[in-house]
Amino acid sequence: MKILIVGAIAGGSTVAAQIRRAVPDSEIILFGRDPVLGYGTCGMPYVIGGLIEDKWQLVGSSPEKFSEQRDITVKLGHDVLAINREQKTVEVRNMETDHVFTESYDKLILSPGGIARIPDLKGLGDLPLFTLKSFGDMEEIIDYIEREKPKSCAVIGGGFIGIELIENFIHRGLQTALIDRNERVMTLMDPEISQVLGKEMQDNKVDFYFEDAIERIEGKRLIMKNGMNFDVDFIASSIGIDLDTQLAIEADLHIGPTKGIVVNSYMQTNDPDIYAIGDAAECKDWFTGKPKNVKLAWPAHRQSFIVARHLAGNPIEMNGLLGTTITKLFALTAAMTGHSAKSLTDEGIEFGTAVYEGRTNAGYYPDHGSILLRVHYDEQSRLILGAQAVGDKGVDKRIDVIATAIMGKMTVDDLAALELGYSPPYSSPKDPVNMIGYKAR
Template identity: 70%
Template structure:
């Protein structure tokens, strides 16, 4: 079997490796635009801020060693320019030499990822506008900061990447402002949680411009729509990702309402010999079954496993996704899984919410922390629908327990009976997750 994988970051490099594991005789080609493969995209902000001092730590494996060890034909600094579904061939261009050639396939996997959405700003001129999506982007930002030694910046967008950039720019001593068109930061989370994150950022020197945007730029001055103008040395845009579907569209693959490539339970597109994974794939929501596109590393790795299993004739169906995610913000950690208050309201689902605010572990233990934890549950069935938390320790554990409980179709009352590990450094005799169950009763 000839397998061609287009895209060599999280999804592409993982699926190629997984396929080699289950199909030892397959002929595998992996195509990537960058010199790097399988790099740690989620670690890039922390390299910029100096928390990760050695950028090579997130640089992924050596393409040569990766290909040699797994017997995979590596085509880095190459781009797939067209696909012929009838002849089952891919046209490939060498980005360094411009050489063009073709590879045939029996099965084709699209892991083409996405690109940062770039805002149109009047009068931008020479004021640098950066985005962070790739290892190349990170290298550019590092060189820019070293060369220009900026003192201030504005970040457009207060979502996960925006707040991570804000923390790391502040670590570098940059005067940092977030411009957010909504009325609060981290709109994906419940207001009570995002309010805590907002305070943490203000306490660490981040400025905010809510319900606002850049009207135009005059030299280095941002002329804001609401009239509060200020100067910066550069702008960072973090306003979402556009899936790279141009190849898929050019050959008639179905694009869904989330702008991703529609796939079935085995990650197959409407062409059964072509699969799609990662940022570019449209899957479904765990609770509603409606189309959902999750742009996170765990999901790309799971999808890679689903594809490899299907090709080896040991099919495993993909589950709907909860969208579990977590982030660090200065001294706090914030995480969520499943639906928020807003998304449940938008879906017309009747729900109740139970909250816990208190210690993460025994108060008499020297290293105890605090946590704000909440779950949403169905008003009638009492099944869990979503969970969120923010605190200075133990957030990851609680969100993961709640995600597991949701996938086990547990009710909010079942949380009280969960037998969770206890020792004073880690928890209390009744864990915060248990407390949610007791309070819901």
């Protein structure tokens, strides 16, 4: 079986390795436009901030080593231009030589990812504008900071990547401003969680321009719509990505309401010989079964395993997605799984909320922390619908326990009965997760 893979970052390189293990006698060719193979995009803000000193630590393997160890043909700097579904071929351009050639396939896997959105800013001129989507984007930001020694910047967009960039620009000693059209940071989360994150940013001297936008730029001066103008040395934009689905559209593969490539539970498109994984794939929500697109690393890795098992003739199905995610912001950690209060309201789902705010572990222990934990649940069935947490310690543990409880179809009341590990450095006799179960009663 000859398998072609389009896209050689997280999803593409992972599915190639999974297929080699699952289908050992297959021929695998991996195409990627990016000159770097399979790097960890989630680590890029921390390289910019200097926490990770060597950028090459993000790269799991060189193309040569990856190819030799796994017997996979790796062709970086190659752009797949078109898919001919009838002939089962793709048209590929070598981006260095401009040579175009045709490659046949038995199975084709698409892992195209997305393209960073760039704001249309009037008068940008010579003011540098950066996005952070690729290894090259990261290198450009680092090179600029080290070469030009800027003093200030503005970040447009207060989502996950935006706040991680802000933290790391602050670590680099840059006076940093957040510009966001919304009324608060991290609108994906409940307002109560966002408020804690906003205060943490304020305590670390981040300037806020909420419900505002850049009207125009004059030299280095940002002329804001609300009239509070200020100077910056550069701008970093983090306003989301557009899914890179043009190749799929031109091949007449189905595109869903999330603008992702529609797949079944085995990651097959409407063409059973073509699969899609990663950011560009449209899966389903765990609770509603409605189309859902999650641009995170965990789904891409799980989907890679699903595809490999299906190709090996030993299929398992992809579960619906919870969208479990976590991020660091200065001294705090914030995480969520499942639905927020807003998404439940938007879906017309009635729910109750249990809240715990207090210590993460024994107060008499020197290194005790605090946490705010919110859990939404169906008041009739008592099933857990989502959870969010923010704190300075133990947030990851609590969100992961609750994500497991959701997938195990436990009720919010069952949380009180969970026998969780207790020792003063780590928890209390009644863990915050237990407390949510008691409070929900």
